[in-house]
Amino acid sequence: MERSLLVKELENCLGKDKVISDPVDLMYYSYDSSFLARLNRFIPDVVVTPRSTEEVSAVMQIAYANDIPVTPRGAGTGETCGSVAIKGGLVMDLSPWDTIEEIDVANMQVFVRPGVIHAKLNERLAEYGLFFPPDPGSSIMCTIGGMVANNASGLRAVKYGCTEQYVLGLEVVLPNGEVIVTGGIQSRSIKNVSGLNLTKLFVGSEGILGVITKIRLRVWPKPKGRGIVMAVYPSLDDAPASVLEVYQAGILPSGIEILDQSAINAVNMYRPEINLPQGEAILLFEVDGNPSSVEWEGLKIKEIASRRASQVEWATEPKRMADLWEGRSVVATAAARVRPDGSRVFAGEDISVPLAKVAEALRSIRSLGQKHGVKVVNYGHIGDGNVHTAPVIDPEKPDEVEKANRLVDEIHRLAVTLGGSTTGEHGVGAVRAMYAELEHGPAVKVMQAIKKALDPKGIMNPGKVFLPEGE
Amino acid sequence: MFKDTPVVREQIKKCVRCGKCRSVCPIFNEYRTENYSPRGQVFMVQMLRDGVLSVSNKVAAKLGDCLMCESCSSICPSAIPVPELVAEARAFITEQRPSTSKKLIFEKLWTSPGLLRNSVAAAGLADSLGLRSLARSLGLTSILPGDLPRAEKILGKIPRRSARSQLAAVMPARGTRKTRVAYFLGCGTDLLQPEIALATVEVLTHCGCEVIIPQDIRCCGVPHLANGAKTVAEKLVIHNLNILSKLGVDAIISDCASCTSTLNGHLYRPATVIDKLKNSSNSAPTLAEKTIEAANWLKGKVFDLTVFLVDELGLPTEIGRLMNSVVVTYHDPCHLVKAQKIKNQPRKILQSIPGVDFQEMVGADTCCGGSGTFGLTHYDLSMKILKRKIESIQNSGAEILATSCPSCTTQISYGLREAGLNIKVIHPVQLLQKALIQH
Ligand SMILES: Cc1cc2nc3c(=O)[nH]c(=O)nc-3n(C[C@H](O)[C@H](O)[C@H](O)COP(=O)(O)OP(=O)(O)OC[C@H]3O[C@@H](n4cnc5c(N)ncnc54)[C@H](O)[C@@H]3O)c2cc1C
Ligand code: SF4
Ligand code: SF4
Numbered sequence A: 001m002e003r004s005l006l007v008k009e010l011e012n013c014l015g016k017d018k019v020i021s022d023p024v025d026l027m028y029y030s031y032d033s034s035f036l037a038r039l040n041r042f043i044p045d046v047v048v049t050p051r052s053t054e055e056v057s058a059v060m061q062i063a064y065a066n067d068i069p070v071t072p073r074g075a076g077t078g079e080t081c082g083s084v085a086i087k088g089g090l091v092m093d094l095s096p097w098d099t100i101e102e103i104d105v106a107n108m109q110v111f112v113r114p115g116v117i118h119a120k121l122n123e124r125l126a127e128y129g130l131f132f133p134p135d136p137g138s139s140i141m142c143t144i145g146g147m148v149a150n151n152a153s154g155l156r157a158v159k160y161g162c163t164e165q166y167v168l169g170l171e172v173v174l175p176n177g178e179v180i181v182t183g184g185i186q187s188r189s190i191k192n193v194s195g196l197n198l199t200k201l202f203v204g205s206e207g208i209l210g211v212i213t214k215i216r217l218r219v220w221p222k223p224k225g226r227g228i229v230m231a232v233y234p235s236l237d238d239a240p241a242s243v244l245e246v247y248q249a250g251i252l253p254s255g256i257e258i259l260d261q262s263a264i265n266a267v268n269m270y271r272p273e274i275n276l277p278q279g280e281a282i283l284l285f286e287v288d289g290n291p292s293s294v295e296w297e298g299l300k301i302k303e304i305a306s307r308r309a310s311q312v313e314w315a316t317e318p319k320r321m322a323d324l325w326e327g328r329s330v331v332a333t334a335a336a337r338v339r340p341d342g343s344r345v346f347a348g349e350d351i352s353v354p355l356a357k358v359a360e361a362l363r364s365i366r367s368l369g370q371k372h373g374v375k376v377v378n379y380g381h382i383g384d385g386n387v388h389t390a391p392v393i394d395p396e397k398p399d400e401v402e403k404a405n406r407l408v409d410e411i412h413r414l415a416v417t418l419g420g421s422t423t424g425e426h427g428v429g430a431v432r433a434m435y436a437e438l439e440h441g442p443a444v445k446v447m448q449a450i451k452k453a454l455d456p457k458g459i460m461n462p463g464k465v466f467l468p469e470g471e
Numbered sequence B: 001m002f003k004d005t006p007v008v009r010e011q012i013k014k015c016v017r018c019g020k021c022r023s024v025c026p027i028f029n030e031y032r033t034e035n036y037s038p039r040g041q042v043f044m045v046q047m048l049r050d051g052v053l054s055v056s057n058k059v060a061a062k063l064g065d066c067l068m069c070e071s072c073s074s075i076c077p078s079a080i081p082v083p084e085l086v087a088e089a090r091a092f093i094t095e096q097r098p099s100t101s102k103k104l105i106f107e108k109l110w111t112s113p114g115l116l117r118n119s120v121a122a123a124g125l126a127d128s129l130g131l132r133s134l135a136r137s138l139g140l141t142s143i144l145p146g147d148l149p150r151a152e153k154i155l156g157k158i159p160r161r162s163a164r165s166q167l168a169a170v171m172p173a174r175g176t177r178k179t180r181v182a183y184f185l186g187c188g189t190d191l192l193q194p195e196i197a198l199a200t201v202e203v204l205t206h207c208g209c210e211v212i213i214p215q216d217i218r219c220c221g222v223p224h225l226a227n228g229a230k231t232v233a234e235k236l237v238i239h240n241l242n243i244l245s246k247l248g249v250d251a252i253i254s255d256c257a258s259c260t261s262t263l264n265g266h267l268y269r270p271a272t273v274i275d276k277l278k279n280s281s282n283s284a285p286t287l288a289e290k291t292i293e294a295a296n297w298l299k300g301k302v303f304d305l306t307v308f309l310v311d312e313l314g315l316p317t318e319i320g321r322l323m324n325s326v327v328v329t330y331h332d333p334c335h336l337v338k339a340q341k342i343k344n345q346p347r348k349i350l351q352s353i354p355g356v357d358f359q360e361m362v363g364a365d366t367c368c369g370g371s372g373t374f375g376l377t378h379y380d381l382s383m384k385i386l387k388r389k390i391e392s393i394q395n396s397g398a399e400i401l402a403t404s405c406p407s408c409t410t411q412i413s414y415g416l417r418e419a420g421l422n423i424k425v426i427h428p429v430q431l432l433q434k435a436l437i438q439h
Helices: A003-014 A023-027 A035-039 A053-065 A118-126 A144-150 A198-202 A238-248 A261-270 A291-306 A318-329 A331-338 A355-372 A398-417 A433-440 A443-454 B006-014 B026-031 B038-049 B057-064 B071-075 B082-096 B100-111 B113-125 B130-138 B148-155 B187-191 B194-206 B222-226 B230-244 B257-263 B270-279 B285-298 B305-313 B344-352 B379-396 B406-418 B428-438
Strands: A046-048 A070-073 A090-093 A100-104 A109-112 A167-173 A179-181 A211-218 A225-233 A255-260 A281-289 A311-315 A375-381 A386-393 B179-183 B209-212 B251-254 B302-304 B326-331 B356-358 B400-403 B424-426
Touching: A003 A046, A003 A053, A023 A046, A023 B057, A035 A398, A053 A070, A053 A090, A053 A167, A053 A211, A070 A144, A070 A211, A100 A118, A109 A118, A118 A144, A144 A211, A167 A198, A225 A238, A225 A291, A225 A318, A238 A255, A238 A281, A238 A291, A238 A355, A255 A261, A255 A318, A255 A355, A261 A281, A261 A331, A261 A375, A281 A291, A281 A318, A291 A311, A311 A318, A318 A331, A331 A375, A331 A386, A355 A375, A355 A386, A355 A398, A386 A398, A398 A433, A433 A443, B006 B038, B006 B082, B026 B379, B038 B057, B038 B082, B057 B082, B071 B082, B082 B222, B082 B230, B100 B230, B148 B406, B179 B194, B187 B194, B187 B406, B194 B209, B194 B305, B194 B428, B222 B230, B222 B257, B230 B257, B230 B285, B251 B257, B251 B305, B257 B302, B302 B305, B305 B344, B305 B428, B326 B344, B326 B379, B344 B356, B344 B428, B379 B406, B400 B406, B400 B428, B406 B424, B424 B428
Parallel strands: A046 A090, A070 A090, B179 B209, B179 B251, B251 B302, B326 B356, B326 B400, B400 B424
Antiparallel strands: A100 A109, A109 A211, A167 A179, A167 A211, A225 A281, A225 A311, A255 A281, A255 A375, A375 A386
């Protein structure tokens, strides 16, 4: 179908204000936060911004009839090129559709449209003493639709898990425009094992199976107390060992974060006033719950960590907690400071390894960085083995880009070799699709078959998650 | 060259496109699509730099969709100076497509204090014709496309006498002189809100300051920067730096958030200007040296009026009770709260005045959509942003809205008038003046 005709048809269907077709305006949709999108410009043919299920369905029918690829998009904060139309076609920007439809306090659940921003949802829920626990670093900008599609999680996944644990049901528009509801059309139940679990199938499907138009989320009571233990380790190996000892003491912290030496240095360079102590690693344990159990757990962790750490601090005073936590939250940004002319790039940034292999992974990444001549900063959610690596390069120098790409490839392979995954929370998108075979073996064929059953024409977000059969 | 300016060369590549800036941009908030995001502005400057796009009406319009409010840069994890990048790109566009009317306004009229004052005074005198006659005679119509009557409405009644014409060049301290300060009287306060200048001088002298009003000061350069006349802005900065450093004063004070932002290098880094002077073979070496010296001298001496009153002088202890108690709320100007992180001092002044019932409004630090000439060039968009602000002010229950920026004052006053609300807009110093006089 000719582009101008497509634009016309979409405009007739949605109204002009929901169709973006100016060539300059379309360029803004050529990126997300991935490194791949910084190196390329994947410009879509047209962008639509539907705000109802009917509108999404109508667009899908047009796309289906005309074999036009459709890439759903939230806030475009993904790091995998997931929301970018690498094969052209239509981008469906769902971020303006941000209605919180219902907060059902009595049933501890909430109904939202895909564009609702994570932080805004939690702001509203806080009025009822509730919260939606997964907490990505991108909370103030990412959408719930994007979180569901990526099965996002965050600092507190160790205790609260990922988005999937909270999704009770979804409304999905299939590639041909048909609308289904998973988890029971009428259901407001929390437990439900009837039928195949289609909800789980769509959570984490990264837009390759359909468009998520409504989300029924379970919400939890918001804990009243919080405290943080900081422990400084002269030897990296002692950090995961301490984590294990804390678990063995029957404590499940709400977050356990690690900064290795590279990250400690980066934070101190970026914000000298934070002044993190020197060590081969720093761990931050966060505990939450009712104030008396928080106190008990915090002191217990302090005692356990002291066996291996050279310095341990237990903080419950809000200002001190904020300062300590800031050390962790600024590291993603601070990484760039290790090179004044450089920038961190989001690539190879999200491997996940078995807990017992975290120290090995960190050491190997450090030597891989040296091998390729790329500075790297490492930090992550050690509680669940999720390591974030920040290569810092001059992204405008082709030889450095080349080196970074080689490094990133080795990091992904390392993760699989160690018995881990190429991605713990950010997803596969276009940047890790080539490792599907390596990571999943014959299971990829089953994934392809499922994809084919739901999207026979292959129009939904092509080129993502795994390569098409035969490629 | 645009491509070689340090900010364009070094900062674009540091944008990791995380999208955090989407959460705070007032313009993005209205449209909600990526083509109106700050991240998109950085991207557009890059496209222009790399020659992927050349200058066109569309590109100019896209780069025009920015209030230079610093909301994005103030939360950006990579500290990308988005407004500065936008200003560079706008300057490049002007270079490629010079506009004679803009040239007239920003190179001639707005660089010459006398000419500007006379023109505005003429508009004030010719009340009924007002801005329209001024605009026609100056060719202003092309930057205020079709919206002149509305622009007139925004500006409201133009005062007949500028502040400068009512104030002496040197005003002695009352009682013992504690310090000697220069009052940087910006164009907005001088011409549109002279009563703020009178209050400023009265309060400063009351607090023991000898106040000097430097006579040959020119505009701070912000309107020029915002409108693509960067080279003019640079000249103005250099001119002002050199004058201010020779006054032999202890501090330089302004009640205008944009003026202090420029002078202390938040909005327009003197370093950039100086670098340029150093590298330019045309400029006399002495001017470069002098400017560097001047900029060094100025460091740490430029103060927002509220900061100077609260942190440097200390608020007077004997502040009288206002005759009638009033509910007051405060709007944070972007160039104060975001560019300079000044939040507490204006509130402290208000809260120190007996009879003021201070009520914080929701979203006090969100932009009002004024941003100098933006309200005139992007009327509809600007009004949408303003509407949210007005609702918030109304919900606070305030009878008086205090703020510390002439552009915000003009914009919010207009919004309140249009909404039929009887809420006065003042600078915190005006309430302080009132309380001091009553004492
Ligand atoms: C600074 C920073 C920190 C981050 N921290 C974390 C973190 O701690 N944990 C974490 O998990 N992630 C993190 N991320 C990654 C990212 O923010 C999350 O994956 C987020 O959930 C993506 O949301 P989005 O709205 O930006 O989605 P997008 O990036 O727009 O889209 C992501 C994917 O979802 C698909 N999609 C979006 N909406 C829909 C829909 N309605 N229906 C179907 N498919 C859809 C898209 O096609 C794409 O494949 C971070 C990113 C940044 C930049
Ligand atoms: S400008 Fe800053 S906040 Fe915005 S995308 Fe770039 S790095 Fe992120
Ligand atoms: S300066 Fe303000 S208007 Fe301009 S991009 Fe940044 S947040 Fe948006």
